[in-house]
Amino acid sequence: MTESTMIATNTDTPFVIAGRALRSRLMVGTGKYKSPEEMVRAIEASGAEVVTVAVRRVDLSRGRNDGVLPHLDPTRYLLLSNTAGCYNAADAVRYARLARAAGFNEWVKLEVIGDQDTLLPDTAALLEATKTLVADGFVVLAYTNDDLITALRLEDAGAAAVMPLASPIGSGLGVLNPYSIRTIKHRLSVPVIVDAGVGTASDACITMEQGVDGILMNTALAAADDPVRMAHAMRLAVDAGRQAHLAGRMPRREVAVPSSPSVGMLE
Amino acid sequence: MMERAVSPDGVIPVVNGEERTVAAGSTIGDLLRELDVSAEVVVVEHNREIVRDRARLDTLVLATGDSVEIVHFVGGG
Numbered sequence: 001m002t003e004s005t006m007i008a009t010n011t012d013t014p015f016v017i018a019g020r021a022l023r024s025r026l027m028v029g030t031g032k033y034k035s036p037e038e039m040v041r042a043i044e045a046s047g048a049e050v051v052t053v054a055v056r057r058v059d060l061s062r063g064r065n066d067g068v069l070p071h072l073d074p075t076r077y078l079l080l081s082n083t084a085g086c087y088n089a090a091d092a093v094r095y096a097r098l099a100r101a102a103g104f105n106e107w108v109k110l111e112v113i114g115d116q117d118t119l120l121p122d123t124a125a126l127l128e129a130t131k132t133l134v135a136d137g138f139v140v141l142a143y144t145n146d147d148l149i150t151a152l153r154l155e156d157a158g159a160a161a162v163m164p165l166a167s168p169i170g171s172g173l174g175v176l177n178p179y180s181i182r183t184i185k186h187r188l189s190v191p192v193i194v195d196a197g198v199g200t201a202s203d204a205c206i207t208m209e210q211g212v213d214g215i216l217m218n219t220a221l222a223a224a225d226d227p228v229r230m231a232h233a234m235r236l237a238v239d240a241g242r243q244a245h246l247a248g249r250m251p252r253r254e255v256a257v258p259s260s261p262s263v264g265m266l267e
Numbered sequence: 268m269m270e271r272a273v274s275p276d277g278v279i280p281v282v283n284g285e286e287r288t289v290a291a292g293s294t295i296g297d298l299l300r301e302l303d304v305s306a307e308v309v310v311v312e313h314n315r316e317i318v319r320d321r322a323r324l325d326t327l328v329l330a331t332g333d334s335v336e337i338v339h340f341v342g343g344g
Binding site for chain 1: 282283284285302303304305308309310312317318319336337338339340341342343344
């Protein structure tokens, strides 16, 4: 690493959610990996600190199965339980409370899904569940669509972070509306973390260039041919996009402007 | 239904959505041991109430029709 890169990296502001400073702007999920070993190596390569998990019934027909926790060192990772698969506020609140009873923290990645085909959020139910969980002492990170007004309402409701999608969950379509993401980031005080839709490293870079605080991804890593290598690529892309944002890009122009002097040419 | 008739000393709670016959007087802790489920890695909900204190698992006695949900953490995004 060159000295200039180190200085740029060191002058970034800390990434803080609910008073906790996080060491990585990249958060990753634990779903859909071919094996727990591959998942662990991908998470390590990503450099992520926040790692999401889901709550499900123990499959009692399959013999001993301790789930994903034994593979994740709780001193190394901040486990963030989600409410994926919940289609109403009451279910999401129930799942969040079950997760909290496991005893590792008060954080929840709140999802209330409104449609099976697109997995887009039910924003009214999301808002309702956010209010209930905030009142109950939860640190709510709310997965939402890329709508400014919903994001503002979630902040007002006490969400610790707002997580607009780049594109639908598992789609890998990248940032469909950079303007919306930028606008949400400009208007909110709480951290904005883009969650869902990032497909490859350039998507992550473009997302971070919008100025958001972080990205959460799962399928982009787990469904890559080489998840560990992709996790490494995403780590670099998130850093690159963050640095580019802090550096401030040049203005876009519709005309060419020469980079070399136009004076001093030979007669 | 036939099972109920041949298990006069058993009770039949609904465990993760399925009826399961256990000996009368069984606690949730007994059920977990019978199922080879480690109490440390699961959360149990008994009749829609979360059992926060794991020590209570060995005092909650199951009855027919009780709803028991045993959940844990799996991979997810």
